[in-house]
Amino acid sequence: MTAETLVYKAGSIGQPTQLAASRCPHCARVQFPSTASCPACSLPSDDLWLAGPAKLVFATKILAEPPDSLVAAPYGVGVAEFPEGIRVIGLLDDPPPAVGDAVVPVVHQPAVNLVTFAFRREADQI
Numbered sequence: 001m002t003a004e005t006l007v008y009k010a011g012s013i014g015q016p017t018q019l020a021a022s023r024c025p026h027c028a029r030v031q032f033p034s035t036a037s038c039p040a041c042s043l044p045s046d047d048l049w050l051a052g053p054a055k056l057v058f059a060t061k062i063l064a065e066p067p068d069s070l071v072a073a074p075y076g077v078g079v080a081e082f083p084e085g086i087r088v089i090g091l092l093d094d095p096p097p098a099v100g101d102a103v104v105p106v107v108h109q110p111a112v113n114l115v116t117f118a119f120r121r122e123a124d125q126i
């Protein structure tokens with residue numbers, strides 16, 4: 001077992017992905033990243049994959065680039081509200097979606113040694 005938590009399904013850069021969440025079968029609490037047991041009632045959780053579309057409910061700009069950045073500042077960060085009942089913070093793809101847009105998670109590489117996910121406007125999907 002590695003110390004790294006799987007937070008999205010691995011895939012090619014720029015392709016749609018799904019976020020690894022979990023749902024408690026007892027109280028229906030949704031967690032992201034996924035947890036083995038519910039933090040509210042301690043019962044085992046079920047896997048739940050978040051594919052979107054989600055609604056972007058907040059967006060802002062980051063003004064400083066991380067080390068070995070492949071994205072130019074300013075770049076976007078936002079919060080997406082999934083229909084499963086959870087809000088997830090993440091990077092925003094370029095062109096950045098606006099608050100209110102439908103977004104989907106895609107595999108994203110913001111720095112040389114960092115691959116993660118970002119939110120892309122659903123309408124920009126190829």
Ligand SMILES: [Zn+2]
Nearest residue numbers: 024027038041
């Ligand atoms: Zn629970």
